[in-house]
Amino acid sequence: MLREALQIILAMWTQEEATFEGKRYQVRGAINQPKGVQKPHIPLLIGGSGEKVTLKLVAQYGDACNVGGDIANIKHKLSVLKDHCDALGRDYNTIRRTAIVDACSIARTEEEAIAKLTDSERANLDNMRKSSLIGTPAQIRERIAEYEEAGIQELLIHFVDAATNLESVRMFAQECMNVTR
Incomplete structure (x- = not known):
């Protein structure tokens, strides 16, 4: 379909x-x-990471793809995509590679960032860290570099407190994107 x-x-x-x-x-x-x-x-962005069908369709028709999960999973999925591109004679670098970040909680201290998470997120903090950005601006910049090293060119980020507090978005823009007001 x-x-x-x-x-x-x-x-x-x-x-x-x-x-x-x-x-x-x-x-x-x-x-x-x-x-x-x-x-x-x-540009046609295809989201999903099914290795046999979806990523092959990205290689065949997509201008961009969106994958998720931890860095190891993303590296694997992009490797599969590259293999599909090679098999079809498509230049892998013509596909924009994006990833979803489940949650971004940024604050001046790691403790403050963790405090913004829900009780269930805090209880699952080790797993949350694998596919989220949690911590200080320096910690988040380090995590973003990991996504970039994995081959991701753009992140789709969900800020845990943006609906009630734009300060997190401003801090991210200023400290992680070099954006000034």
Whole structure:
């Protein structure tokens, strides 16, 4: 279903009237106007990390991928993606590689950052650290470097307290992204 959906999406983004005959979906004369301004089409990000199907579809159709998990898992998934790219003759470096960060809790001290977590997150702190950014700006910069070393180019970050306190986002921007007000 995903394979066919991707083909339909790309057809609608690039053709005046999309036609597709698949096992699951049939589209005849579908119109998507106006087209996006990006050429040849809007970048197609495919999220997921199934090694046999999803990552192969990323290599075949995707402009970007999104994977999750700990650094070891991310390295493995990106290696699988690279293998699929090699098998298809696709340049792996043409795919933007992103990852989801389950939680970001940043504060001036590690203790303050941990205190922002829920009781269940604190009880599972060792596992949380594997796929989250928890700690001081220096600790978080170190973790971001690990993602970069693994091959990730962009992070999608969920701040644990952004809904009630933008100070964490400001601190992250200033201390981890070199953004000034």
